[in-house]
Amino acid sequence: MNSASTDVLISEVGPRDGLQSIKSIMPTAQKNAWIDALYRAGIREIEVASFVPAKLLPQMADAAQVVEHAKTLPGLTVMALVPNLKGAQAAIAAGVHKITLPVSASAAHSLANVRKTREEMIEEVQKIAAYRNEHAPHVKLEAGIATAFGCTLQGLVSEDDVIWLAEQVIAAGADESGLSDTTGYANPAQIKRLFKRLKAAIGSKAGAAHLHNTRGLGLANCLAAYEEGVTSFDSSMGGLGGCPYAPGASGNVVTEDLVFMFEAMGIKTGVNLDLLFEARQPLQAGVPNEAIYGMVPEAGTPKGFVPASQGAYL
Amino acid sequence: MNSASTDVLISEVGPRDGLQSIKSIMPTAQKNAWIDALYRAGIREIEVASFVPAKLLPQMADAAQVVEHAKTLPGLTVMALVPNLKGAQAAIAAGVHKITLPVSASAAHSLANVRKTREEMIEEVQKIAAYRNEHAPHVKLEAGIATAFGCTLQGLVSEDDVIWLAEQVIAAGADESGLSDTTGYANPAQIKRLFKRLKAAIGSKAGAAHLHNTRGLGLANCLAAYEEGVTSFDSSMGGLGGCPYAPGASGNVVTEDLVFMFEAMGIKTGVNLDLLFEARQPLQAGVPNEAIYGMVPEAGTPKGFVPASQGAYL
Numbered sequence: 001m002n003s004a005s006t007d008v009l010i011s012e013v014g015p016r017d018g019l020q021s022i023k024s025i026m027p028t029a030q031k032n033a034w035i036d037a038l039y040r041a042g043i044r045e046i047e048v049a050s051f052v053p054a055k056l057l058p059q060m061a062d063a064a065q066v067v068e069h070a071k072t073l074p075g076l077t078v079m080a081l082v083p084n085l086k087g088a089q090a091a092i093a094a095g096v097h098k099i100t101l102p103v104s105a106s107a108a109h110s111l112a113n114v115r116k117t118r119e120e121m122i123e124e125v126q127k128i129a130a131y132r133n134e135h136a137p138h139v140k141l142e143a144g145i146a147t148a149f150g151c152t153l154q155g156l157v158s159e160d161d162v163i164w165l166a167e168q169v170i171a172a173g174a175d176e177s178g179l180s181d182t183t184g185y186a187n188p189a190q191i192k193r194l195f196k197r198l199k200a201a202i203g204s205k206a207g208a209a210h211l212h213n214t215r216g217l218g219l220a221n222c223l224a225a226y227e228e229g230v231t232s233f234d235s236s237m238g239g240l241g242g243c244p245y246a247p248g249a250s251g252n253v254v255t256e257d258l259v260f261m262f263e264a265m266g267i268k269t270g271v272n273l274d275l276l277f278e279a280r281q282p283l284q285a286g287v288p289n290e291a292i293y294g295m296v297p298e299a300g301t302p303k304g305f306v307p308a309s310q311g312a313y314l
Numbered sequence: 315m316n317s318a319s320t321d322v323l324i325s326e327v328g329p330r331d332g333l334q335s336i337k338s339i340m341p342t343a344q345k346n347a348w349i350d351a352l353y354r355a356g357i358r359e360i361e362v363a364s365f366v367p368a369k370l371l372p373q374m375a376d377a378a379q380v381v382e383h384a385k386t387l388p389g390l391t392v393m394a395l396v397p398n399l400k401g402a403q404a405a406i407a408a409g410v411h412k413i414t415l416p417v418s419a420s421a422a423h424s425l426a427n428v429r430k431t432r433e434e435m436i437e438e439v440q441k442i443a444a445y446r447n448e449h450a451p452h453v454k455l456e457a458g459i460a461t462a463f464g465c466t467l468q469g470l471v472s473e474d475d476v477i478w479l480a481e482q483v484i485a486a487g488a489d490e491s492g493l494s495d496t497t498g499y500a501n502p503a504q505i506k507r508l509f510k511r512l513k514a515a516i517g518s519k520a521g522a523a524h525l526h527n528t529r530g531l532g533l534a535n536c537l538a539a540y541e542e543g544v545t546s547f548d549s550s551m552g553g554l555g556g557c558p559y560a561p562g563a564s565g566n567v568v569t570e571d572l573v574f575m576f577e578a579m580g581i582k583t584g585v586n587l588d589l590l591f592e593a594r595q596p597l598q599a600g601v602p603n604e605a606i607y608g609m610v611p612e613a614g615t616p617k618g619f620v621p622a623s624q625g626a627y628l
Binding site (some may be wrong): 150151153154155156183184187188189190213214215216217219220222223254257260261264265266267295296299303304 | 530
């Protein structure tokens with residue numbers, strides 16, 4: 001279907017965020033089959049891999065091959081996560097359409113996660129933007145603000161720091177900056193407050209909401225973000241890459257449940273729920289030892305349910 | 315704490331809705347211990363039992379004894395569910411403060427559930443109100459609209475039917491009427507639309523939101539109801555009485571997660587989360603073979619978390 005006719009963009013992060021968080025390594029052919037199935041369901045942006053040293057994340061060793069395959073799907077925005085300039089160079093060489101670089105608002109988390117201060121990460125954005133401008137000006141650069149709603153190391157994260165950092169990464173050359181609830185700490189009031197400030201600070205460069213369901217508030221937080229004008233949402237099929245806590249306590253918001261919520265509300269995602277449920281099969285086949293979550297796939301859609309996108313599919 | 319200083323009322327329905335949905339029968343002493351623990355946490359309205367024939371629901375055979383104990387807790391509103399006049403008479407004889415009678419907006423569900431048409435249920439409300447007025451005028455009568463957001467038997471339920479029925483039960487003598495998502499079909503847009511119409515139709519007699527989490531939208535729906543002005547919410551500790559679907563797919567909204575959402579947002583519930591988590595122990599001890607859910611009890615509250623009600627506890 002045509003993305004111009006959708007109200008929100010569902011950006012599937014499972015092949016990267018999900019697969020890099022679990023022990024199992026999905027074979028390349030099965031990653032490709034899963035990406036194909038997501039595409040068939042109407043997903044038009046997928047974070048397919050991260051470009052990091054294979055010794056650190058063997059799950060992502062085939063990043064370039066996965067990008068190469070994903071690029072054969074017409075109209076799909078092929079994204080990859082990169083931690084630094086070196087990763088960005090590899091991602092650009094592989095031919096991605098969009099790069100995403102997480103920049104942590106928590107000083108403690110930034111040091112622990114990438115061994116760089118926040119100021120050093122802003123410099124990294126500058127270097128990546130300069131490289132991109134010279135070698136691949138068509139590639140989009142997103143710098144999402146991680147731990148924007150709190151941090152497991154330092155606890156509270158200053159809202160002023162979050163907005164300051166978003167302004168800095170845009171000034172450094174990023175095309176957009178969204179907010180990530182890396183730790184599952186966010187609540188709907190905080191979501192509205194911060195996305196409102198983000199939009200006031202960087203206008204149309206305000207990017208996606210990347211929200212987690214660790215404390216069960218994932219969909220409520222997505223609803224709050226939508227009500228504040230956010231139209232791009234990261235989520236992960238089956239909640240893959242869930243946190244170590246009990247059954248159902250997934251990390252990322254579950255794509256299937258998020259699509260259901262929007263479609264039930266009359267908000268077009270362009271995603272066909274039945275085909276989305278079918279895309280769980282290649283995922284499960286590729287990582288047979290991992291638990292795949294999702295409330296709507298298990299309960300089924302309501303009797304008489306009519307999705308907003310019905311009639312708009314290809 | 316003083317209920318005048320809270321922003322929303324959390325009405326715990328676990329001892330009724332939860333316990334009547336599971337196979338295990340909790341002994342009376344343990345029900346009382348659980349209710350005491352809920353009260354200690356700051357819960358000030360509890361649906362403690364249903365007055366139905368013991369041969370139909372042996373879990374509720376001790377309803378009168380549980381009511382007798384709950385009434386010893388100062389400031390607690392002791393509620394019971396009744397299906398008909400006979401149940402109302404028994405509940406009033408036992409000394410409840412408030413009666414709740416579910417009236418289904420789905421014609422199919424009404425017949426299947428209580429073998430009465432909707433019109434016959436309106437007559438039942440009239441009879442109960444007349445009896446109450448004569449014998450116990452201080453007892454509050456709530457008639458909640460069940461299957462207000464859709465029905466597993468007939469699918470769609472007309473919104474006009476829902477509002478018509480709410481008007482009818484108020485005209486028949488109920489003090490308030492709320493809306494129940496019995497089937498877990500609701501979405502936030504529908505929640506807002508219907509509670510807005512409910513308030514327009516019956517004004518201050520619009521009652522609680524009784525929402526389920528079957529499709530993961532429980533908290534998003536509570537948020538939507540709150541934004542529409544609803545201040546009374548039914549929920550169940552540990553999501554007890556969950557639907558037969560997979561882990562985490564609870565029926566009722568989980569009290570612990572709901573209280574966390576509101577307290578994190580700065581909305582006072584009057585409930586102390588730490589003491590609420592402690593109240594899971596007598597619940598689990600009383601039904602050791604049942605699964606107790608809850609995302610926040612499992613993940614813990616965020617580092618540095620300050621609840622809105624802090625400083626307001628007794």
